[in-house]
Amino acid sequence: MSASEDGEAETLTRQHAYEGLEDMIVEKVFPGGSIFLQHMPVFGRQSVDGALAAFIDRVQGEFAKAWDEACQQKADGEACGSWSRKGKYPVFESKGSLTVVFSAFEYRGGAKSANHLDAFSYTRAGGPLGLSGLFADSPKALQLLSDYCAGYLAKKLGKRFRRDGVKPEPANFKLLVPVRDGLAVDFPVSRVAPGVNEAPLGVQVVKIPLDALKAASPRQGIW
Numbered sequence: 353m354s355a356s357e358d359g360e361a362e363t364l365t366r367q368h369a370y371e372g373l374e375d376m377i378v379e380k381v382f383p384g385g386s387i388f389l390q391h392m393p394v395f396g397r398q399s400v401d402g403a404l405a406a407f408i409d410r411v412q413g414e415f416a417k418a419w420d421e422a423c424q425q426k427a428d429g430e431a432c433g434s435w436s437r438k439g440k441y442p443v444f445e446s447k448g449s450l451t452v453v454f455s456a457f458e459y460r461g462g463a464k465s466a467n468h469l470d471a472f473s474y475t476r477a478g479g480p481l482g483l484s485g486l487f488a489d490s491p492k493a494l495q496l497l498s499d500y501c502a503g504y505l506a507k508k509l510g511k512r513f514r515r516d517g518v519k520p521e522p523a524n525f526k527l528l529v530p531v532r533d534g535l536a537v538d539f540p541v542s543r544v545a546p547g548v549n550e551a552p553l554g555v556q557v558v559k560i561p562l563d564a565l566k567a568a569s570p571r572q573g574i575w
Contacts, residue, residue, distance in 0.1 A: 433461035446530040493568035494520035517544035
């Protein structure tokens with residue numbers, strides 16, 4: 353992680369979560385009480401831990417830069433706003449994969465708030481795992497995912513649902529989570545129901561049984 357800057361305190365602490373996995377807390381406190389706090393897992397595998405740490409470091413740097421730029425725009429003597437970004441994660445697994453889903457709530461004062469979701473999947477050997485690593489026919493997989501998610505969300509969200517958010521395009525299916533009996537797809541409300549208040553709805557999760565995706569030839573060893 354990046355070194356602390358003057359006037360800032362940064363701490364890294366590890367807490368045992370369960371066998372084979374440690375929980376690291378990345379915390380950075382800014383003058384005036386603004387805070388960046390993110391939990392991240394430590395698997396003890398350099399390729400995975402390094403990639404996750406690099407992601408958190410980048411996000412922390414972007415948050416710190418935005419906060420610093422906002423402070424510089426304040427008049428002399430005016431206090432910087434109180435910002436925060438706090439995140440956690442669950443870890444999901446299938447027979448041949450592990451997936452970390454980072455979720456964070458960010459507040460920048462006033463009505464400026466946002467929820468963030470990012471998912472990272474790996475094989476048990478530690479290699480990155482994307483759509484082509486899950487299915488032999490990834491274009492077919494995208495179409496099947498799109499059709500299934502559209503049917504489920506249209507029924508759940510009704511008139512609030514917008515199909516553009518589940519078109520068979522890779523950008524719409526970045527949050528794929530292989531689980532033991534299928535695939536879960538996470539959608540921020542802003543993607544599938546833009547303009548709708550996010551708080552009461554939360555993340556939209558579509559769980560797809562593996563049988564519904566067989567036409568895309570799921571890779572052996574993942575499930």
